[in-house]
Amino acid sequence: MPTVGGDLYFDGGYDHNILVNAFTCGVSQRDRLFRARAGGPGNPVIYVGARTGRDGIHGASLLASAAFDAGAAEKRPAVQVGDPFTEKLLLEACLELMGTEHIVAIQDMGAAGLTSSALEMAGRGEAGMLLELDRVPLREPGMTPYEILLSESQERMLLVVRQGSEAAVEAIFRRWDLEASVIGQVTEDGTFRARWRGREVCALPVAALTQAAPLYRRPAEEPARLEQLQHLDPAEVREPADLGDALLRLLESPNLCSREWVYRQYDQLVGGNTVVRPGGDAAVVRVDGTRRALALTVDCNSRYCHLDPYLGAVLAVVEAARNVVAVGARPLAVSDCLNYGNPERPDVMWEFQQGIAGIRDACVALGTPVVSGNVSFYNETEGHSIPPTPMIAMVGLLDDVEAHLTPWWKAEGDVIVLLGRTREELGGSEYLAVLHGLVRGAPPWIDLETEKRLQRLCLAAAAERLLRSAHDVAEGGLAVALAECSFGGEGLGARITVESGMRADALLFGESQSRMVVSLRRRHLGRLRDLARREDVPFTVLGEVRGASLVIGDMIDLPIEQARARWRRALAERLGG
DSSP states (O other), rough: OOOOOOOOOOOGTTTOOOOOOOOOOOOGGGOOOOOOOOSSOOOOEEEEESOOTTTTIIIIISSSSSOOOGGGGGGGGSSSOOOOOHHHHHHHHHHHTSSSOOOEEEEEETTTHHHHHHHHHHHTTTTTTEGGGGOOOOSSTTHHHHHHHHOSSEEEEEEOOOOOOOHHHHHHHHHHOOEEEEEEEEESSSSSEETTTEEEEEEEEEHHHHHTTTTOOOOOOOOTHHHHOOOOOOGOOOOOOOOHHHHHHHHTTTTTSSOHHHHHTEEEEOOOOEOOOOSSSSSSOOOSSSOOOOEEEEEHHHHHHHOOOOHHHHHOOOOOOOHHHHHTOOOEEEEEEEOOOOSHHHHHHHHHHHHHHHHHHHHHHHHEEEEEEEEEOOEEETTEEOOOOEEEEEEEEEEEEEEEEOOOOOOOEEEEEEESSOOOOOTTHHHHHHHOOOOOOOOOOOOHHHHHHHHHHHHHHHHHOOOEEEEEEOTTHHHHHHHHHHTTTTOOOOOOOOOOSSSSSHHHHHOOOEEEEEEEEEHHHHHHHHHHHHHTTEEEEEEOOOOEEEEEETTTEEEEHHHHHHHHHHHHHTOOO
């Protein structure tokens, strides 16, 4: 499974509570989708995979449901121990089983282990379930029913199969050197029951822990600090005397420099279907056996979310969609990981509510449903909470993989065009943080209808094969985007002419939304202008691909190799590599 992309963001708010979110995408036959919905009274419940131990007990309730303090090291026994090789065997065995007609329901054992998987499957199927805990394979002696039910040992799945299929299921898992044990059955009384050594140790209504579980309405209150944080007087921000040096400092910023130090440690090509590797706007992976491809990206600017939790969440969604569009793909759907502090604090609960509202509004506008996700609360250590971090994973579809785009200039003489409008905005920018040490101001303004028109324009131009490259303008602004387009393998530079009545640092480093830098052959310029006029998207010819330097008016003149070298080595130097 190749590692084809990711996102990396640095902020002092993570110093005591580092986040790692992982997103995995798979492809399935539409008529062979399996669900975790138990059904059929009397159908056997089968435990498959690794044996159950004491690792991970209270992983969900202890680690994910409490803030860290000085005694956090004592919680380490609650961390699960993983075995990727056993996991691979389990996956292959399950896929082989899915080629049969034996499965009624299947679910992995994650947070809260056997308890959660059994109750959730029963709840979705409006059924009950009886488990015989004596039959659960154990790797540690003396485990109590409580420990068996709550263990979060990895590499385990729970199945409901058709009556009479038990021997066939066990034979498949035996071939993969895995255990398969019938540990219970589906019932029709709506109750979750567990027995151990001949006596009933648990009997709970399934609905009470699933559909009819308590609904929390926690106090939520906008923090007073926001008004002060969002205030920014541009007159107090001095423009740099050397704009070229300012651009180099931005390119060396941990949030803008090359991520090669990270992704070169992963296998990006295993399986042979990776078309666009890490380093672009989105990864592109061919769907095996077809002309189609998937585009994948993850995005979140937590500085924006710190300054405005609603707008920051909106911008996370639209940037993810814009990154997918930049490779020529149509955005399909979103998965999110909502990372917040302690929800018992009214200000954190308000941030959480605002983040959900922002994701909802952006996804409704763009037509991208949220099809899965996760919530991670209590990301707080000794009273210090992380910035609100609603990570957005976006998946898009290219009907023809050969039509994919990348950000890098392709040939001398190609015309460079800016699609979208630049506003005089500096709030929440990387420029303010790096050059002036300020995390202030309102994040960039966004109009979702304007964003939709830009994305439609780019997709239409890509479909007509008008574009040679495309790159969204995001953190660092226009100057950083132009530099990144120059950092491709050819080392081509650009000569840019800019005319603007605004201050130079806002023009070059402001992070106005709904913008895309594209390059194309001169003969296609008229057609692109027509498409832009049809969608009412501002259209500005910036210049052309030329030479080996990035020249922006009389403000910046940087040799590409010098800039690229500093951009590439910045992260490794900071990390001691």
